[in-house]
Amino acid sequence: MSQISHDRLLIIDFGSQVTQLIARRLRELNVYCEIHPYQKVTDAFLQEMAPRAIIFSGGPDSVMREGSPRPPQAAYDLGVPILGICYGQQVMMQDLGGKVEAGEHATAEFGRAYVTGAQIESDFVNGWFTDDTGREQVWMSHGDHVSEIAPGFEVLGTSPGAPFAITADRSRRFYAVQFHPEVHHTPNGARLYENFIKLAGFAGDWTMGAYREEAIAKIRAQVGDKQVICGLSGGVDSSVAAVLIHEAIGDQLTCVFVDHGLLRLNEAQDVVTMFRDNYNIPLIHADESDLFLGELDGVSDPETKRKIIGRLFIDVFQKHANEIEGAEFLAQGTLYPDVIESVSFSGGPSVTIKSHHNVGGLPEKMGLKLVEPLRELFKDEVRALGRELGLPESFIGRHPFPGPGLAIRCPGEITREKLEILRKADAVYIDQIRKHGLYDAIWQAFVAILPVRTVGVMGDGRTYDFACALRAVTSVDGMTADYYPFTHEFLGETATRIINEVKGINRVTYDITSKPPGTIEWE
Ligand code: XMP
Numbered sequence: 001m002s003q004i005s006h007d008r009l010l011i012i013d014f015g016s017q018v019t020q021l022i023a024r025r026l027r028e029l030n031v032y033c034e035i036h037p038y039q040k041v042t043d044a045f046l047q048e049m050a051p052r053a054i055i056f057s058g059g060p061d062s063v064m065r066e067g068s069p070r071p072p073q074a075a076y077d078l079g080v081p082i083l084g085i086c087y088g089q090q091v092m093m094q095d096l097g098g099k100v101e102a103g104e105h106a107t108a109e110f111g112r113a114y115v116t117g118a119q120i121e122s123d124f125v126n127g128w129f130t131d132d133t134g135r136e137q138v139w140m141s142h143g144d145h146v147s148e149i150a151p152g153f154e155v156l157g158t159s160p161g162a163p164f165a166i167t168a169d170r171s172r173r174f175y176a177v178q179f180h181p182e183v184h185h186t187p188n189g190a191r192l193y194e195n196f197i198k199l200a201g202f203a204g205d206w207t208m209g210a211y212r213e214e215a216i217a218k219i220r221a222q223v224g225d226k227q228v229i230c231g232l233s234g235g236v237d238s239s240v241a242a243v244l245i246h247e248a249i250g251d252q253l254t255c256v257f258v259d260h261g262l263l264r265l266n267e268a269q270d271v272v273t274m275f276r277d278n279y280n281i282p283l284i285h286a287d288e289s290d291l292f293l294g295e296l297d298g299v300s301d302p303e304t305k306r307k308i309i310g311r312l313f314i315d316v317f318q319k320h321a322n323e324i325e326g327a328e329f330l331a332q333g334t335l336y337p338d339v340i341e342s343v344s345f346s347g348g349p350s351v352t353i354k355s356h357h358n359v360g361g362l363p364e365k366m367g368l369k370l371v372e373p374l375r376e377l378f379k380d381e382v383r384a385l386g387r388e389l390g391l392p393e394s395f396i397g398r399h400p401f402p403g404p405g406l407a408i409r410c411p412g413e414i415t416r417e418k419l420e421i422l423r424k425a426d427a428v429y430i431d432q433i434r435k436h437g438l439y440d441a442i443w444q445a446f447v448a449i450l451p452v453r454t455v456g457v458m459g460d461g462r463t464y465d466f467a468c469a470l471r472a473v474t475s476v477d478g479m480t481a482d483y484y485p486f487t488h489e490f491l492g493e494t495a496t497r498i499i500n501e502v503k504g505i506n507r508v509t510y511d512i513t514s515k516p517p518g519t520i521e522w523e
Helices: 019-028 043-049 073-077 087-095 189-199 208-223 236-252 267-278 289-296 302-321 362-366 379-388 405-409 416-435 488-501
Strands: 008-013 032-037 053-056 082-085 099-101 109-117 135-142 145-148 154-159 162-169 174-177 227-232 253-259 283-287 327-331 369-371 444-458 461-474 505-510
Touching: 008 019, 008 043, 019 032, 019 189, 043 073, 053 087, 053 189, 082 087, 087 099, 087 145, 087 162, 087 174, 109 162, 135 154, 135 162, 145 162, 208 236, 208 369, 208 379, 227 236, 236 253, 236 267, 236 327, 236 379, 253 267, 253 302, 267 283, 283 302, 289 302, 302 362, 302 405, 327 362, 405 416, 405 444, 416 444, 416 461, 416 488, 444 488, 444 505, 461 488, 488 505
Parallel strands: 008 032, 008 053, 053 082, 082 174, 227 253, 227 327, 253 283, 327 369, 461 505
Antiparallel strands: 099 145, 109 135, 109 154, 154 162, 162 174, 444 461
């Protein structure tokens, strides 16, 4: 649990696919919240966390199944407001004396539905029914439904398949809805959360300015007068973590930037300049490109490439970190989505699609303790913190770049020649995207150089050069993605520029695969 001093809201996760969205909606309202799986929420946990309010998430189970997920009784006894969503509503009703019935065709609802207000004044639905007809669009996704509400509850809204779409026990401040107010298909859903946190008495003071001050105080308290090392990748997360820690402890921080020779055009220089010149942060620039490219020579299997890079990265980082006397802490830009222990009902381990590399394993090996000042934040909050800290916009808004770098954008064997061509083509492509004002609308865009040469004709001569693929996707979190719908004019203009400006490429294709079934990177 975190050391945050703000009022907290506890989200008990029963395994819904969209639990994280509840947290997003609350953070947008400047409320600090944490998601915890229901198994972890014990009486002692509740006492220690002392939330000002609780939300029960949705979930895939049926409350009618023996042993289905439950909150502890203590949650109801805390005397704080509770909001149950979908499965969370059904749990609340059953726990408090109502009834739930199995889904039948007549009552199961999936997709868009309309809730009609019961014309009862309540802080919870205040201003919510915006439609002239007194209805409001919501997103339903339930098989089972509440068939009898618990004593003390009243109905504030109904839908054709859910006669108890919105229920409330105003004296205990318990609220429960059958639909999902956190998804975009419930267009006015944020208003319900706003009403809920208002009636729970939240100050709405979870701002980046406040976060920055608290984070700095916590880092100072944790680190004392010891030394911290931080692996920099040039990406947003590690950059923001480094600048924040530097603000807290100054020269007690040393950053190590491992240049594996798989960076984009001018990237190493840009990162080093920003940290040395703008921030005066002690920085070791470890140019290890010969080592990495040497070990990757002749390797074409994607997983082998990733494993080699991961192993070398740790070795090199450790080598340089050992030179920093008295280092006791390792700083990492771990984000909140990485630390949420979500509830898995699928059992068994999931398949490894790709081995992602990080500096995992190092802290134990080197006897280091972790400093992770971004653990409570989502990606866009990290960007907001970066702005608060004055990082240049060009850094904050950067597309994500994978740890293994250009190695996984170069299917087949990696050669210096191919990397050189790839860097130039990528720079032209990104320049095009920026010129057309599209950079911020795209989650990630890059060029992959293909392991194939094709025949072309330029001027009067024959060419036999590499083909490349352009990739651009939109995404919220990188887990799923859609290809970006460029216009034909844009694609044509970009292909022409790449072929004209980059020697070694004579054919350009556009990758129109979404994720799934594809992945964002090519390897
Ligand atoms: P995929 O290709 O798996 O990528 O759809 C999803 C997101 O993760 C990034 N990615 C990585 N990031 N180390 C990283 O730090 C890695 O090994 C790695 N592999 C993929 C990818 O760029 C995309 O944003």
